[in-house]
Structure formats: structure tokens, C-alpha cells
Amino acid sequence: MKYLSFLVCVVAIIFSGCDSAAPSVKLAVKSPTDATKYLYRNLAELSQENILFGHQDDRAYGVHWWAEEGGSDVKAVSGSYPALHGWDIGKISQSEANLDSVNFDDMRRWIISNYENGSVNTVSWHMYNPTSSGDSWDTTATVKAILPDGVYHNAYVEKLDKAVDFFRSCQINDTLVPIIFRPFHEHNGNWFWWGKGHCIEEDYIALWRFTFDYFEDKGLNNLIWAFSPDRSRLNIENARQEYLYGYPGDDYVDIIGLDNYADMGRENEHVSAEEQIENYKRGLRIITELAREKNKIAALSETGLEQIPVDNWFTKHLLNPIKGADDIQIAYIMVWRNANQQHFYASYPGHRSEADFKSFYQDPIILLESDLDRIYE
Numbered sequence: 455m456k457y458l459s460f461l462v463c464v465v466a467i468i469f470s471g472c473d474s475a476a477p478s479v480k481l482a483v484k485s486p487t488d489a490t491k492y493l494y495r496n497l498a499e500l501s502q503e504n505i506l507f508g509h510q511d512d513r514a515y516g517v518h519w520w521a522e523e524g525g526s527d528v529k530a531v532s533g534s535y536p537a538l539h540g541w542d543i544g545k546i547s548q549s550e551a552n553l554d555s556v557n558f559d560d561m562r563r564w565i566i567s568n569y570e571n572g573s574v575n576t577v578s579w580h581m582y583n584p585t586s587s588g589d590s591w592d593t594t595a596t597v598k599a600i601l602p603d604g605v606y607h608n609a610y611v612e613k614l615d616k617a618v619d620f621f622r623s624c625q626i627n628d629t630l631v632p633i634i635f636r637p638f639h640e641h642n643g644n645w646f647w648w649g650k651g652h653c654i655e656e657d658y659i660a661l662w663r664f665t666f667d668y669f670e671d672k673g674l675n676n677l678i679w680a681f682s683p684d685r686s687r688l689n690i691e692n693a694r695q696e697y698l699y700g701y702p703g704d705d706y707v708d709i710i711g712l713d714n715y716a717d718m719g720r721e722n723e724h725v726s727a728e729e730q731i732e733n734y735k736r737g738l739r740i741i742t743e744l745a746r747e748k749n750k751i752a753a754l755s756e757t758g759l760e761q762i763p764v765d766n767w768f769t770k771h772l773l774n775p776i777k778g779a780d781d782i783q784i785a786y787i788m789v790w791r792n793a794n795q796q797h798f799y800a801s802y803p804g805h806r807s808e809a810d811f812k813s814f815y816q817d818p819i820i821l822l823e824s825d826l827d828r829i830y831e
């Protein structure tokens with residue numbers, strides 16, 4: 455089958471001039487490693503028909519368990535790990551474990567193991583505030599102060615160096631594990647110190663670019679850079695323009711992401727479930743369109759409905775609205791973490807969403823780890 459499609463491609467190229475349907479995507483880093491390049495291309499290719507399903511901290515803990523080797527709520531329901539694994543390196547510079555208590559040594563082991571299993575890793579960074587001892591929600595004015603020439607610049611660079619060490623240590627057989635890196639997320643909201651209202655747009659962009667260049671200089675040619683504004687702070691009527699607030703530029707971004715919890719079925723007296731579904735589609739249409747124009751990949755970088763109080767949430771809110779839509783093409787969807795019985799977003803054995811999650815992942819569009827085939831080649 456593979457050879458057949460290869461032949462068809464070669465013949466198509468000979469007869470039509472190079473008109474493959476897959477976008478000819480190119481990464482922002484100048485010298486990406488082969489594995490990173492192939493991953494990005496394969497995601498672009500796969501996104502034409504499929505969506506990788508992802509889950510934050512999937513292997514680290516679940517609703518009723520903690521750090522059991524082989525554990526995964528997604529796997530317990532479906533038989534497979536998710537196709538994409540989200541991690542967070544908040545606290546990397548100050549502790550053995552991240553802010554959600556995942557030990558960095560374990561995280562590294564799981565990141566490498568996912569790579570060996572042929573699934574994908576993405577890393578966000580709830581970065582502690584470099585100018586105070588506070589966390590990422592401590593909105594003490596910071597961004598300007600950590601840019602070159604800022605008084606806290608060195609403190610910032612020290613944090614970056616810790617992240618560089620961590621990313622470098624995620625390697626096997628001299629190959630750095632490719633990672634979709636998603637720093638400074640939801641920056642159009644005002645809840646993080648890098649958010650709107652706590653710095654000017656120009657400084658946000660300067661911070662992103664400085665960080666990109668710094669990591670590239672340190673040889674991190676395994677990073678795929680994901681930009682991810684939050685839907686709740688986009689006026690849907692003007693969302694395309696507002697989405698680009700803080701956009702660091704096509705040379706600094708690979709993934710046109712969106713975090714969306716706002717349109718996902720949460721009770722809202724002002725917006726019905728049906729309107730939310732419409733808005734969900736509109737948001738994804740916008741990032742699809744932008745990704746196509748920019749020759750990049752779109753993704754629903756974070757989503758979910760806490761506690762999944764709707765039996766058919768996975769099909770009704772997540773999958774069905776985008777099934778068969780030509781104007782929506784996203785490489786992956788990632789739901790947030792299963793921290794405990796109050797704070798969880800993925801199905802687990804015995805939960806009311808279990809049967810519906812089965813229909814969701816059994817849909818040919820949705821890919822889990824076991825559906826992926828040589829994504830790094």
C-alpha cells in the first residue's frame with residue numbers, strides 16, 4: 455500500500471508538475487534534526503485526514519492512581535497510549551519535580567519511551583516568575599525586565615539553561631527526541647505574567663524571539679515551536695485578527711495552535727451548547743486558514759470540559775462538529791490532565807464518558823499511539 459501510494463505520487467509529480475496535496479512545510483529552526491523534520495512533515499500529511507489524540511501527563515498519573523509504571527487512563531479505556539503526550543516544565547529551575555509533582559527524571563524517561571513507541575511529545579512551560587519567587591500566575595511586571603538589558607535578564611537565562619539541559623537530556627542513541635515546544639501560552643489572557651496587560655505586545659514578541667534564538671544557538675534543533683492563544687479572550691467576530699496579537703512571526707512559529715475551553719460545553723447562560731459548537735468550529739476554521747496561508751500546521755493545543763459531565767462529550771463536542779469539514783484541518787487535539795476526581799479531562803475506566811470515548815477513538819479520523827506508523831521517518 456505504501457509503495458503504491460509512493461508510485462502514485464511519483465507518477466502524479468511527473469505528469470502534473472509537483473502538485474502533491476500535502477503542504478511543503480518547513481520548520482522555523484534552520485537546521486532541524488531529521489527526526490524533527492520528518493515528524494513535522496508527517497504531522498502535516500496526517501492532518502489532511504486524521505487527528506492525533508493527546509493527553510497531558512497521561513503516563514504520570516490518573517484519576518485513581520499515581521506514578522504506576524504502565525499506567526494511563528487513556529490506555530486503560532482504549533488499550534493504547536494517546537498519540538500525543540503533553541508535559542509541563544514549570545519549576546524546572548528550582549526543584550526535582552514540576553509544579554504538578556511529576557519528577558523530571560520520570561518525565562525524561564517517559565518522553566524517551568514515547569519517542570521509542572512512535573508517539574509525540576509536547577512541552578508547555580508554566581514558568582515561575584523570574585523576578586519574584588511567585589509562580590506563572592504571579593503577574594508582577596516581568597517581561598521587560600528579563601529581556602537583554604533588563605535587570606533580571608541573567609535570572610531568565612539561568613532558567614533557559616535549565617530547560618536546555620533538560621531538552622538535551624531527552625535523547626537516545628545520540629538523537630535528540632523531537633519536541634513540540636509551547637512556551638508562553640494563552641498570552642492573550644491576563645492570568646500569566648507574560649499575558650496581556652502585564653507587558654506590551656512588542657516585549658512579548660521580543661521575549662519569544664530571544665528565547666527561540668537562544669535555544670537555537672544552544673543546538674536545540676529538535677524543537678517544533680507552537681503558538682497558542684486562548685479562545686476565551688478572542689472576540690469570535692474578529693478572531694482572525696485578534697488571534698495574531700503577539701504573533702512572533704512566521705520565522706519563529708511552526709504550529710498555529712489554539713487553547714479552547716470556552717466553547718466546549720460548559721454551562722453558560724449566555725451561550726447555548728449549539729452556539730458553542732458553532733464557535734468551536736469557527737475558531738478551528740480560523741487557525742486552519744492561517745496555517746494554510748503560512749504553510750504551517752494547526753492544532754487544538756489544549757481543550758476539555760472538566761469532569762466531562764456530558765455522556766457523549768467526546769463525540770458531540772469534540773469530534774462530530776469537525777468531522778468531514780474541508781475547512782478544518784488540525785494535526786492534534788490535546789485534553790488537559792487527569793489530576794484527581796475533581797480536576798480531570800480524559801475518560802477513565804468506570805467514568806460515564808467511557809462508552810462515548812470508545813466511539814471517539816474508534817472513529818478512523820482519531821489516532822492513538824497504536825495507530826501511528828513511523829512518524830519520525
Ligand code: BMA
Pocket residue numbers: 542553554580790791793
Ligand atoms: C492548570 C491546572 C493546575 C496545574 C496547571 C499546570 O490548568 O491543571 O492544577 O498546576 O495547569 O499544569
